[in-house]
Amino acid sequence: MTHRPRRSALFLPASNARAIEKARALDADVVILDLEDAVAPDQKATAREAAVAAVRSGGFGHRELVVRANAIGTAEAEADLAALAGSGAAAVLLPKVDDPQALHRARAVLGKGPALWAMIETPRAILDLPVIVAAAAATGLAALIAGTNDLAKELRCRPFPDRAPLVPVLVQIVVAARAAGLVALDGVSNVLDDPAAVEAECRQGRALGYDGKTLIHPSQVAPANAVFGPDEEEVRWARAVARAFDGAEAEDKGAIRVEGKMVERLHLEEARRTLAIHEAVTTRS
Incomplete structure (x- = not known):
């Protein structure tokens, strides 16, 4: 088995050419070009073209390049998947995966192309984790990502700095990932100006068994790498x-x-x- 570091997975808007260029020099293990939340509706097509161009132009070195598509069932999803099928991306990240059917639909469009990563960010997804990961071999599912912001919203919980109300579902995601031999990445931290708080959240994620953390700002890369890398x-x-x-x-x-x-x-x-x-x-x- 090949063990690839995925300590830090940085989300970047696929529509932001400057951010993508900077990502080629960042110390993140994974770069995730986002076509979903970070892109305005009228910019979806442009962002899709930019993501494919960035993947094909390369220059990311050791960084694993992943593209987050729009959710299965939305108007943009099939166009995203068709464009990414032969792009050379390491994986396509699917948001709001509630059931294995979403994985099968994505694989039908991607063919033998990139692996699939799935965001687990709804109560239904938590309840259906066993059947979602059971489809891993057939669909090329390789990783689960905790969508903590959406989970908090859907559960109507208030996670506070210690994320205590989310810990039960965070543990379930790790258990499901380990049962199927998948990578598990913790959700993003919304803190941008407090490295100690980001580090504390990383330490909690590692203690729960996560392999790394998804990030929303380059300043979060260093604490994630330090915590999730072996000392x-x-x-x-x-x-x-x-x-x-x-x-x-x-x-x-x-x-x-x-x-x-x-x-x-x-x-x-x-x-x-x-x-x-x-x-x-x-x-x-």
Whole structure:
């Protein structure tokens, strides 16, 4: 399995040429060109053309390039998907995925093109998570993103800085993603001028099991990368676990002793993931 860093996923309006150009030099792991919320209705066609042009022109280096289409069932969705089918984008992000039918409809238009990512941002989607992720293999679904702003609105909850009312649904999204072997990305932080608050939200997301965080401003990239990337101690411990299991004395054992702790082979899998992400980040710096 290839473990690709997705610590930071930055949303940018596809209609903003200047922002797209700047994104080519940002340290975000993922750039998401947005055709939905960030684009006015009369700019949809222009933004679509700009997104396809940006994907085809390249220059994003290590950054994974994703395009968020308009929601299935809207007037713009099919045109978005048709344009993106052969664009070369790594994935198409579908907003407001409530059921697996949305994934199948998108795949029918995309053909064998980009992977699908799904935003989980409605109560119905939370209830239907098991059937949504069950369609992953057939539809090329590779990631779930928590749409926290829409979820808060639909649930009529008040998340406040600690997001406590959203934690139960955030956990359900992670559980569904892990059950299907998918990437899970936390929702955006609306805080733009308080790095400590952004970092705290990132730490909460990581504690809940998310692989990274979606972002709405370049200033949020650094805290997301710092929190969701393995730190020195995590890398040291991962190396110790990997070394211990590579030794001949561990060859036929399911659990061994490492630095006074009992470590199982399930910990070896996580250690290898940590080391793969660390290597991917450090070798491109």
